[in-house]
Amino acid sequence: MSAYLARRALVLLPTLLGAITIIFLVIHLIPGDPVAMIMRDYYTTESASALRHLLGLDRPLAIQYLDYIWKTLHLDFGLSFQNKRAVITNIADQLPFTVELGAASILLALLIAVPAGILSAVYRNRWPDYVSRILASLAISSPEFLLGVLLLLIFALYLGWFPSYGAGDATDLPSLLWHLLLPACALGLRETALLSRITRSSFLEVVSQDYVRTARAKGVKEGMVIYRHALRNALIPILTVTGVDLAYLLGGAVVIETVFSRQGAGRILLDAVLHRDYPQVQGTLLVLIVIAIIVNACVDIVYALADPRIKYA
Amino acid sequence: MRWVKRISGSWWLAMAALVLLGIPSGMGHAIGAPGDQELRVRLVNDIYDVDPARIRDTEDYSISREIYSSLVRYNSTKPGGVEPDLAERYEISKDGLVYTFWLHKNVKWHKGYGEVTAKDVKFSLDRLSDKASGSLYLSQASIIDHVQVVDDYQIKVFLKRPYPGFLVEMLAYRPGFIVNERALNEFKDKYTAHPIGSGPFIFDEWQPGAKIILKANPDYYGQKPKVPQVTFVLIREDSLFQVAMEKGDVDLGYFIDADVQASIVANKKLNKLVVPAPQTIYVRINITKKPWDDVRVRRALWYATDRQSIIKNVFHGLGQISDTLLNPSVFGYDKKIYYTYDPAKAKELLREAGYPNGFESELLYYNGETWPKGAPAVQGIWRSVGFNVNLKLYEDAQLYEQYRAGNFALGADGIMRVGPDQIYSILLHSKSIPLPNAMRYNDPDMDRMIDDARVETDSAKRAALYHKIQEKMRADVPIVPLYQPEFVLAMQPNIKGVVFPGIQAYVLSNITKEKP
Numbered sequence: 001m002s003a004y005l006a007r008r009a010l011v012l013l014p015t016l017l018g019a020i021t022i023i024f025l026v027i028h029l030i031p032g033d034p035v036a037m038i039m040r041d042y043y044t045t046e047s048a049s050a051l052r053h054l055l056g057l058d059r060p061l062a063i064q065y066l067d068y069i070w071k072t073l074h075l076d077f078g079l080s081f082q083n084k085r086a087v088i089t090n091i092a093d094q095l096p097f098t099v100e101l102g103a104a105s106i107l108l109a110l111l112i113a114v115p116a117g118i119l120s121a122v123y124r125n126r127w128p129d130y131v132s133r134i135l136a137s138l139a140i141s142s143p144e145f146l147l148g149v150l151l152l153l154i155f156a157l158y159l160g161w162f163p164s165y166g167a168g169d170a171t172d173l174p175s176l177l178w179h180l181l182l183p184a185c186a187l188g189l190r191e192t193a194l195l196s197r198i199t200r201s202s203f204l205e206v207v208s209q210d211y212v213r214t215a216r217a218k219g220v221k222e223g224m225v226i227y228r229h230a231l232r233n234a235l236i237p238i239l240t241v242t243g244v245d246l247a248y249l250l251g252g253a254v255v256i257e258t259v260f261s262r263q264g265a266g267r268i269l270l271d272a273v274l275h276r277d278y279p280q281v282q283g284t285l286l287v288l289i290v291i292a293i294i295v296n297a298c299v300d301i302v303y304a305l306a307d308p309r310i311k312y313a
Numbered sequence: 314m315r316w317v318k319r320i321s322g323s324w325w326l327a328m329a330a331l332v333l334l335g336i337p338s339g340m341g342h343a344i345g346a347p348g349d350q351e352l353r354v355r356l357v358n359d360i361y362d363v364d365p366a367r368i369r370d371t372e373d374y375s376i377s378r379e380i381y382s383s384l385v386r387y388n389s390t391k392p393g394g395v396e397p398d399l400a401e402r403y404e405i406s407k408d409g410l411v412y413t414f415w416l417h418k419n420v421k422w423h424k425g426y427g428e429v430t431a432k433d434v435k436f437s438l439d440r441l442s443d444k445a446s447g448s449l450y451l452s453q454a455s456i457i458d459h460v461q462v463v464d465d466y467q468i469k470v471f472l473k474r475p476y477p478g479f480l481v482e483m484l485a486y487r488p489g490f491i492v493n494e495r496a497l498n499e500f501k502d503k504y505t506a507h508p509i510g511s512g513p514f515i516f517d518e519w520q521p522g523a524k525i526i527l528k529a530n531p532d533y534y535g536q537k538p539k540v541p542q543v544t545f546v547l548i549r550e551d552s553l554f555q556v557a558m559e560k561g562d563v564d565l566g567y568f569i570d571a572d573v574q575a576s577i578v579a580n581k582k583l584n585k586l587v588v589p590a591p592q593t594i595y596v597r598i599n600i601t602k603k604p605w606d607d608v609r610v611r612r613a614l615w616y617a618t619d620r621q622s623i624i625k626n627v628f629h630g631l632g633q634i635s636d637t638l639l640n641p642s643v644f645g646y647d648k649k650i651y652y653t654y655d656p657a658k659a660k661e662l663l664r665e666a667g668y669p670n671g672f673e674s675e676l677l678y679y680n681g682e683t684w685p686k687g688a689p690a691v692q693g694i695w696r697s698v699g700f701n702v703n704l705k706l707y708e709d710a711q712l713y714e715q716y717r718a719g720n721f722a723l724g725a726d727g728i729m730r731v732g733p734d735q736i737y738s739i740l741l742h743s744k745s746i747p748l749p750n751a752m753r754y755n756d757p758d759m760d761r762m763i764d765d766a767r768v769e770t771d772s773a774k775r776a777a778l779y780h781k782i783q784e785k786m787r788a789d790v791p792i793v794p795l796y797q798p799e800f801v802l803a804m805q806p807n808i809k810g811v812v813f814p815g816i817q818a819y820v821l822s823n824i825t826k827e828k829p
Contacts, residue, residue: 152556164553263547
């Protein structure tokens with residue numbers, strides 16, 4: 001396992017270099033001038049060129065790239081063009097809220113989707129299956145923002161049970177939880193639907209395998225057959241999708257963050273792109289990519305724990 | 314299938330536990346409506362910078378107004394548009410070149426940074442023309458020749474040329490706040506998170522993307538705040554702010570979107586002030602691009618714009634038509650309407666210009682202010698006259714790029730300023746080409762009139778000059794003013810003392826919060 005992890009770490013370096021090169025090129029080559037976005041109505045040719053020089057944007061792109069790589073190697077992501085705070089501080093302030101939201105939505109999705117998927121598989125082509133599948137289809141086709149707004153109107157405005165905006169006080173756990181539930185539900189619905197469908201199909205495939213029939217023939221109790229033998233093997237695709245989605249949700253929760261007026265990495269990334277805040281875009285994406293790689297590595301490790309046949313040498 | 318029930322049951326139990334864990338803990342907390350010791354105010358966007366040399370946005374200004382003092386403070390309801398603040402009185406020399414200010418004594422900086430003296434004022438004004446400060450006001454501050462400290466409480470500002478807008482447009486506006494040198498040097502790049510002022514509120518905490526907390530300044534020399542804490546909460550979307558207001562989670566804030574404004578105006582549970590915004594929404598024309606280089610075509614566009622109908626049907630009557638970029642509260646405003654909606658005249662002008670059947674063109678717009686609704690509305694109205702305009706939605710950065718490069722025919726925009734020179738210098742003066750004068754409007758007569766009006770100390774002559782500038786803009790039509798919107802400033806019924814200072818900001822020290 002340790003050799004495998006070392007190899008993964010080695011592969012990480014060229015992956016990161018490729019990723020940061022692509023990020024650098026894309027953000028610099030799309031139309032839009034960060035200096036104009038900073039100066040807005042105060043733009044004058046003279047002061048714009050002074051600011052461009054101050055920010056180092058008047059240097060050739062290749063020099064800017066080399067400078068960026070050098071600084072990144074020293075973990076120096078620079079200052080945001082917009083709020084002038086250290087890029088890494090902005091990320092450190094915002095990312096926990098997104099991690100919290102992504103993890104809660106995945107947790108909620110797993111808690112609902114796995115039993116729903118199993119029920120659907122066990123009662124295949126009977127009414128619990130139909131209900132589960134119809135609900136899953138509806139959920140997959142519902143835009144997140146729509147559900148977010150509906151939840152906000154019903155549970156925050158009309159029933160008054162939940163706050164209408166914000167992520168809560170970072171030092172107060174109940175406040176965080178209370179602000180988290182509605183957005184986590186809104187964000188987790190699509191995941192729930194997806195995971196319940198995957199659980200169903202994966203479960204159906206596994207229960208038709210020979211070893212399950214053998215287990216039953218040996219007289220193992222049905223509950224034990226399902227729980228010990230079938231469910232564990234059916235978990236692999238569920239883990240795969242969960243891992244990929246968790247990584248996606250860290251950057252892709254921006255719609256729900258907006259609907260619930262929450263801070264988060266998605267929001268700073270969007271704002272940074274809109275304002276052509278190069279250092280913030282580069283830094284945020286790099287952190288998100290590293291997290292995605294780590295999550296994927298963790299999923300690979302969990303595979304081995306879930307399925308003893310998988311071994312990493 | 315007992316095993317299924319057992320397994321499913323355990324999952325459901327776990328989920329119920331999670332939810333139940335949250336519910337009582339949340340209910341036990343004061344989450345939702347704020348208590349009477351905290352005033353929650355909406356912030357539409359996060360702040361950019363509260364260093365006065367770099368204040369750029371409305372939000373920067375409205376926060377800065379609460380934490381800093383300035384020599385004079387903007388108030389459109391007062392004669393001349395200003396009222397004394399840090400300066401208890403001031404004098405302007407007859408030639409308009411020397412401004413003398415006498416400061417309040419014993420004014421304290423926040424957080425133990427000492428006393429505010431004339432040296433601080435000099436430092437604050439000097440750094441506006443210092444490139445190293447990253448000042449956005451280099452051009453405006455170049456009018457200052459030098460600043461002389463007479464003693465700790467008296468200061469003289471010498472101008473190179475007379476500038477009658479000096480008080481309103483500079484000292485009472487964004488660059489005019491007085492900063493503490495020691496704090497700036499101490500916090501450097503981190504200053505925006507730790508600004509030190511001498512205003513009614515102390516900047517306590519900034520959580521970027523979420524909120525800003527201000528605490529009442531017990532040592533404030535003016536009207537002391539009545540609410541101990543103000544929390545500015547960031548809610549970007551008007552419709553989401555509406556939910557927060559109707560639920561009672563926020564106490565006070567401006568609504569911008571006309572549809573939501575109309576809904577709030579109809580809401581009897583909330584109190585509101587409906588006030589004219591110091592803002593003009595306009596269409597800019599690239600006058601170097603055919604066929605828009607023909608003034609007859611540009612005039613035809615103005616005649617073809619049924620602004621009254623747009624205000625009534627699209628913006629719910631919340632706005633006024635205007636033929637100028639100035640607002641009623643701005644010096645030199647000419648309220649007369651010259652271009653009444655006249656499609657026949659528009660068609661005639663198009664025919665004269667050689668376009669009897671109209672032509673195809675484009676309108677670039679952005680997802681801000683009133684344009685998502687305004688652009689389709691003008692498109693429909695213009696089409697009936699022969700302007701077949703394609704709408705192109707751009708994000709801000711790309712829009713600026715198109716403007717800067719001149720790759721557009723018509724462009725949507727809006728401007729909000731308190732003085733006429735701020736508006737005309739940046740929009741219609743040739744030195745502002747290519748930005749913000751993206752129209753490429755380059756007219757020596759207009760340049761001269763703007764330059765003359767800026768330094769004219771005789772009020773009547775200055776007003777006449779601004780009338781001429783407006784007249785020339787109507788003749789040359791580099792811009793078609795669409796309308797001047799209104800703000801809806803909504804508040805909970807227990808919030809008292811809310812006044813509109815003539816600009817999108819608050820006078821928070823005036824506000825009391827009664828128990829609901």
